[in-house]
Amino acid sequence: NLWQGLDSYRGDSRMSTWIYRVAFNTCVTYIRHNAKHGNGRVALDDVTDVQWEDSGRGEKLRHMYRLISCLDNMDKAIILMWLDEKSYEEISELTGLPRNTVATRLHRIKQKLTERNKDE
Structure with a gap:
């Protein structure tokens, strides 16, 4: 059609x-x-083989998750919660870290992911 x-x-x-x-x-x-x-x-x-995302976006997501998988467990947990749209306060409660520490770690995690992305 x-x-x-x-x-x-x-x-x-x-x-x-x-x-x-x-x-x-x-x-x-x-x-x-x-x-x-x-x-x-x-x-x-x-219903099988349904693709909900265009292949370009899907490939970018797979690449992003490959980069995330290289992080240590705590950083991985923090960034995944952030990607799930948890607030800094919620992440703080779930991890036991102070809110400011969560904010700082998220900033550093994003920097790490950006640097690793550039290296690949």
């Missing part, structure tokens, strides 16, 4: 928005068609 509809892309929105919309409409059409000819349901266990 994307390939067939490419000529109809007018450029009014970002290409990614248009692709999302075509994919959405394709799914709705498929579900409506199957609703007429069956129940149109698919078990979640039967």
Whole structure:
């Protein structure tokens, strides 16, 4: 559907928005068609190989997690909690470290990750 509809892309929105919309409409059409000819349901266990991220973003995430895996256990825990959007106060409570220590360590961890990224 994307390939067939490419000529109809007018450029009014970002290409990614248009692709999302075509994919959405394709799914709705498929579900409506199957609703007429069956129940149109698919078990979640039967859905495999679904890629929720574009490959570029996925590769960047894998690279970031490879860098994080090189950290010591405490630094790894702190940065992963921060990535999970825990506040400095929450990280402080969970680790037993003072809030200012958490802030300082996070700053240093980010510096380490940036340096390791440059080295690779």
